[in-house]
Amino acid sequence: MSHARGHHQGAESGGGRILIALLLNIGIVVAQVIGGILSGSLALIADAVHNGSDAASLGVSYGARRIARRDPDQRRTFGYARVETVAALINLTSLIVIALYLLVEGGRKLFQPEEVDGMTMLIVSGIAFVEDLLSVIVLYPLSKGSLNVRSATLHLIADTLSTVAVLAGAVAVMLFDVPWIDPALTVLISVFILAHALKELRAAASVLIESAPKGFDLKGAVRAVEAVPGVRDLHHVHVWQLDENRVAVEAHLVMEQADLGEIERVKREAKKVLHDQFGVEHTTLEVEIDACVEHERSVVPKHEAGASGHHNHEN
Numbered sequence: 001m002s003h004a005r006g007h008h009q010g011a012e013s014g015g016g017r018i019l020i021a022l023l024l025n026i027g028i029v030v031a032q033v034i035g036g037i038l039s040g041s042l043a044l045i046a047d048a049v050h051n052g053s054d055a056a057s058l059g060v061s062y063g064a065r066r067i068a069r070r071d072p073d074q075r076r077t078f079g080y081a082r083v084e085t086v087a088a089l090i091n092l093t094s095l096i097v098i099a100l101y102l103l104v105e106g107g108r109k110l111f112q113p114e115e116v117d118g119m120t121m122l123i124v125s126g127i128a129f130v131e132d133l134l135s136v137i138v139l140y141p142l143s144k145g146s147l148n149v150r151s152a153t154l155h156l157i158a159d160t161l162s163t164v165a166v167l168a169g170a171v172a173v174m175l176f177d178v179p180w181i182d183p184a185l186t187v188l189i190s191v192f193i194l195a196h197a198l199k200e201l202r203a204a205a206s207v208l209i210e211s212a213p214k215g216f217d218l219k220g221a222v223r224a225v226e227a228v229p230g231v232r233d234l235h236h237v238h239v240w241q242l243d244e245n246r247v248a249v250e251a252h253l254v255m256e257q258a259d260l261g262e263i264e265r266v267k268r269e270a271k272k273v274l275h276d277q278f279g280v281e282h283t284t285l286e287v288e289i290d291a292c293v294e295h296e297r298s299v300v301p302k303h304e305a306g307a308s309g310h311h312n313h314e315n
Contacts, residue, residue: 017142018062018149021135021156025055028131028159035124039117042109043166043185044124046102049193051128051159053095060087061149081243085207092201099193106186113180118173121182125166132160162189210240213247221249221278228273230255230266232290239280248282249274256290263287 029052036044064084072079135156143150169185172178216239225234233254242248255266267285274280
């Protein structure tokens with residue numbers, strides 16, 4: 001219950017800040033779309049798409065924090081945290097499609113440039129810059145304690161930088177009358193969006209297909225558990241991500257003959273090692289007694305033992 005209560009508190013905390021940042025980003029998107037249509041600036045619309053994706057991500061984050069308040073039930077025994085990952089996968093896929101469209105349109109207008117109203121472009125991108133900066137300021141304190149919010153904050157910082165690029169483009173149009181600068185910026189922003197979206201898409205897919213976290217030291221974890229006094233071997237080890245922040249491990253732990261108290265001590269120490277050194281939140285260990293394992297091996301016919309060994313190697 002204490003774990004669930006702590007999880008709920010983490011889910012609720014910072015919801016107001018996320019909502020403020022979400023509303024600011026929605027304001028940016030509306031302003032940039034209207035300004036892009038009025039000024040004829042495709043770069044403003046491209047930047048609006050980027051801000052729209054971040055608004056969607058913030059909406060997902062806010063909604064997921066509310067959904068995460070629900071207790072695990074008979075069907076969702078691990079809880080509801082992966083709702084955020086599924087929604088992010090959908091949002092990122094849509095973003096990639098839109099970015100590809102903008103990339104094609106920007107490339108076409110590079111060869112057929114159209115007139116752009118630099119003053120409208122400058123005013124709208126200036127408003128967007130202020131709102132982007134406010135969003136970063138609002139979320140930054142919360143980002144220190146949340147990997148998810150920290151990544152969202154980094155996206156907002158990237159938005160601020162891309163808005164600076166649009167501002168520079170508006171100045172170039174006004175001072176030097178170079179209409180090709182707008183589609184050129186559109187292409188650059190689209191490539192920037194694609195690079196970030198593909199990176200996040202891989203991360204989301206990694207969680208959904210239950211990969212081990214990137215950089216997780218599996219061999220080191222096995223060695224650390226096998227170093228616990230009383231442990232003979234650790235095998236059939238499976239590591240996966242329950243969600244963005246929680247790692248789970250299940251494995252078979254081989255011990256010498258031991259009483260129940262010794263088994264509980266070893267399991268407790270092994271779980272502590274995995275938690276403290278490798279950040280594993282959920283560990284399931286099936287204990288095997290070494291003498292029993294040796295007995296099973298001795299009574300299994302050789303051809304069956306070989307088949308069994310082959311199967312274990314594949315797993």
